[in-house]
Structure formats: C-alpha cells, structure tokens
Amino acid sequence: MAGFQVFNRTTGDDFICQEGQSVLKAMEQRGLKCVPVGCRGGGCGFCKIRVLEGHFECGKMSKRHAPPEAVEKGEVLACRIYPLTDLVIECVPLPEAALAKQTTNR
Amino acid sequence: MKKGVMRPGHVQIRVLDMDEAVKHYTDLMGLIETDRDDQGRVYLKAWTEVDKFSVVLREADEPGCDFMGFKVLDEEVLVQLEKDLVDYGVEVEQVPAEELKDCGRRVRFTVPSGHAFELYADKLYTGKWGLSSVNPEAWPRGLQGMKAVRFDHCLFYGPELAATYDIFVSVLGFDLAEQVLDPEGTRVAQFLTVSMKEHDIAFIHHEEKGKFHHASFHLETWEDVLRAADLITMTDTSIDIGPTRHGLTHGKTIYFFDPSGNRNEVFCGGDYFYPDHKPVTWKTEELGKAIFYHDRTLNERFMTVLT
Ligand code: FES
Numbered sequence: 001m002a003g004f005q006v007f008n009r010t011t012g013d014d015f016i017c018q019e020g021q022s023v024l025k026a027m028e029q030r031g032l033k034c035v036p037v038g039c040r041g042g043g044c045g046f047c048k049i050r051v052l053e054g055h056f057e058c059g060k061m062s063k064r065h066a067p068p069e070a071v072e073k074g075e076v077l078a079c080r081i082y083p084l085t086d087l088v089i090e091c092v093p094l095p096e097a098a099l100a101k102q103t104t105n106r
Numbered sequence: 107m108k109k110g111v112m113r114p115g116h117v118q119i120r121v122l123d124m125d126e127a128v129k130h131y132t133d134l135m136g137l138i139e140t141d142r143d144d145q146g147r148v149y150l151k152a153w154t155e156v157d158k159f160s161v162v163l164r165e166a167d168e169p170g171c172d173f174m175g176f177k178v179l180d181e182e183v184l185v186q187l188e189k190d191l192v193d194y195g196v197e198v199e200q201v202p203a204e205e206l207k208d209c210g211r212r213v214r215f216t217v218p219s220g221h222a223f224e225l226y227a228d229k230l231y232t233g234k235w236g237l238s239s240v241n242p243e244a245w246p247r248g249l250q251g252m253k254a255v256r257f258d259h260c261l262f263y264g265p266e267l268a269a270t271y272d273i274f275v276s277v278l279g280f281d282l283a284e285q286v287l288d289p290e291g292t293r294v295a296q297f298l299t300v301s302m303k304e305h306d307i308a309f310i311h312h313e314e315k316g317k318f319h320h321a322s323f324h325l326e327t328w329e330d331v332l333r334a335a336d337l338i339t340m341t342d343t344s345i346d347i348g349p350t351r352h353g354l355t356h357g358k359t360i361y362f363f364d365p366s367g368n369r370n371e372v373f374c375g376g377d378y379f380y381p382d383h384k385p386v387t388w389k390t391e392e393l394g395k396a397i398f399y400h401d402r403t404l405n406e407r408f409m410t411v412l413t
C-alpha cells in the first residue's frame with residue numbers, strides 16, 4: 001500500500017500518511033487525536049512534535065514555534081511536515097498552551 | 107462618551123506565504139485586491155467599504171497581527187486624541203502619511219495588553235466596489251467566494267484588561283457592551299464598541315501579551331454563513347468551529363483559519379448597542395455557553411490557539 005507509516009511513540013498510535021499529505025492531516029483522517037490540532041497552518045505551534053526517525057519535507061512554519069535550531073533537532077509542526085520515509089514521532093509538551101489553560105480555569 | 111473615533115478602519119495581518127494568503131482572502135473570502143506596495147504588502151477591501159483598503163497582508167516568518175487602525179472623524183479629532191493619549195501617559199508613535207499607500211498620517215500606540223493600535227483621519231475614498239454612488243444597484247456582480255461585506259472587528263488575547271479598558275473607554279470614548287466576569291468580579295473579557303455594533307473590538311484575558319485571536323468579517327444572513335461553511339469544505343480550508351451561535355453578542359458565526367494559521371470569522375446578526383445600554387454580563391461559570399451557545403462547553407482550541 002502506498003504511503004508512509006507514522007508511529008507516535010508517546011501514545012503508541014500509528015497511521016498511514018500519503019505522499020504529499022501532512023502528518024497532522026493524515027492523523028485527523030484516521031480519527032486519531034494523538035497530536036493536538038490547532039490552526040493546521042503552521043502558525044499556532046499547537047501540533048508540535050519531535051521526529052525521532054525518518055525523513056520529511058517542511059512547509060512554511062512560524063519561526064516563533066519552529067525556530068531553525070529546533071527544526072534541526074527534529075522539533076517541527078505536524079501540520080507542516082510531509083514524510084519522505086516512515087516516521088517515528090513523539091509529543092512535545094506545550095508550555096504556552098498549558099499556561100493559557102491555567103488562566104482560563106481561574 | 108463618543109470622542110470622535112468612528113469605526114475600525116484596517117488591520118495588518120502577517121502571513122507566511124503571500125500568494126496563498128491572497129488567494130484565501132480574495133478567492134475564498136471575497137475581498138478585493140486594491141493595491142500592492144514596494145514592501146510587498148497587499149491591500150484588500152470588502153465590497154461595501156468606501157475607503158481604499160481595510161486589510162493589509164504582510165509576508166513575515168511569524169503570523170499574527172501587526173496593528174489594527176481606527177478611523178476618526180477628522181484631523182482636528184486626531185490632534186485632540188493624540189494629545190489625550192499623551193496626557194494619559196500613553197506613548198505615541200508618528201507614522202507618516204503614505205507609509206500605507208493612500209492613507210494619511212497615523213498615530214500609533216501600544217496598549218497594556220501588548221497590542222498596537224492606530225488612529226487616522228484620512229484614507230483615499232474609492233466608494234463601494236462595483237457600485238455607483240448614484241442610483242446604486244443592490245450589489246455588484248463578480249464577487250468571489252463568501253462575498254464578505256465588511257471588515258468588522260478583531261478579538262485580541264492579552265493581559266492587563268483593566269488598563270487596556272481605561273485607554274479605550276476613558277481616552278478614546280468606547281463603551282463596554284459586553285463582559286465576562288470571574289467569581290471574584292474580575293473582568294476576563296471585554297467587548298467594546300464605538301458604534302451601534304455589539305463590538306468593534308474585543309479582548310480576552312491571557313497571560314501572554316499581544317496575541318491575535320481573529321479578524322472578523324460581516325455577512326448579511328445565516329444562509330450566507332452556511333454557504334461560507336460549504337466553501338470552507340469545498341476548498342479544504344482549515345475549519346475551527348461552526349456554523350453556530352455565540353452567547354456573547356448572540357452573533358451567528360463560523361471560524362476558520364487562513365493558510366498561515368491566523369483565525370478568521372465570518373458572522374451575521376447579533377445584538378445592537380446604544381449608549382444608554384448597560385453592559386451585558388456573562389459569568390465564567392457559563393463561559394462555554396457564552397462563547398458557543400449551542401455546544402455550551404469550553405472549547406480548548408478557542409481559548410488557546412492563537413497567532
Ligand atoms: S496546528 Fe497550528 S501550527 Fe500546526
């Protein structure tokens with residue numbers, strides 16, 4: 001079958017991502033929720049993941065949420081990466097989102 | 107009390123990819139491109155607007171909002187409000203005429219929530235797009251997509267709502283139309299107006315300064331909102347939530363994202379405001395219903411996904 005296997009090491013979920021499809025979109029299509037979904041446009045940083053294994057292409061991402069140093073280390077936005085091989089990913093905690101949550105629960 | 111601020115005039119939005127953004131704001135939302143400048147910025151307007159532009163797109167490596175501008179009655183008002191801001195202790199910056207094409211001088215200032223605003227009195231009057239000002243037809247042909255009627259308001263997230271409120275209400279003459287109060291009585295959301303609209307600008311409390319929640323555009327009917335939803339699906343555009351209704355303002359709405367992750371809203375209806383109206387209050391205990399009247403649950407993405 002065409003496409004690449006994406007395995008989320010944090011949650012144990014795996015799903016197929018078609019060529020040219022973003023990892024986040026592939027996950028959503030399978031009805032999975034193992035990566036948080038925000039704007040789907042590389043702008044909000046909500047879908048940040050770490051790619052542990054495999055190769056991918058990147059679309060445009062907000063420099064604030066995916067600065068070059070982080071991208072080097074495989075810390076990217078799932079809505080803007082397109083696999084070239086099978087991938088192993090893990091979730092990255094969201095300091096900003098956690099902060100906002102605290103505020104609204106006050 | 108009114109101090110001569112008339113209405114929202116423009117918003118400058120940062121986008122990651124200009125071509126994708128222009129396609130989104132024109133083909134999908136129905137704004138009209140009116141100009142470009144040598145910085146590469148693109149100027150857009152909605153068809154009922156009488157001035158040359160209301161949305162300016164700027165390509166940058168981080169999306170979000172650079173500033174929102176309000177049009178004031180005339181130069182005399184601009185001079186007075188500038189003085190009032192300075193007297194109040196607000197630092198103002200002069201932006202010369204023509205920094206934005208065909209726009210007069212702007213007075214820029216940053217409020218304690220971390221957002222930049224501008225006041226200006228002059229912008230090139232080009233009239234409603236595609237219509238004569240004499241015996242006009244009902245609407246122009248050739249509009250695209252959602253056929254957005256006008257740029258309506260923005261919602262910003264940031265801290266220090268009380269200090270921000272003071273500038274808008276005491277200095278600039280906005281009124282508080284709606285608010286959300288927490289159990290201690292602290293205002294955690296404020297919807298401010300200078301018109302008959304339920305809000306011309308809104309703020310929601312958030313720890314981080316200067317965050318952009320959405321820019322909103324007016325549509326005429328619920329049917330138009332439904333049609334907007336259809337177009338969002340047809341173009342595989344990133345949807346947030348809707349069509350639904352807000353508790354706050356009671357507007358009928360749909361939220362979606364531009365290709366850089368900035369949130370947009372198109373909406374219709376909602377309450378109206380006269381200066382003798384007392385503020386409408388929602389309590390944080392009912393925040394879910396206040397924001398999305400049908401779902402009645404707190405929507406994580408609404409509260410935390412920002413640019
Ligand atoms: S969902 Fe917003 S950056 Fe990916």
Ligand SMILES: [Fe+2]
Binds near residue numbers: 259260322
């Ligand atoms: Fe809105």
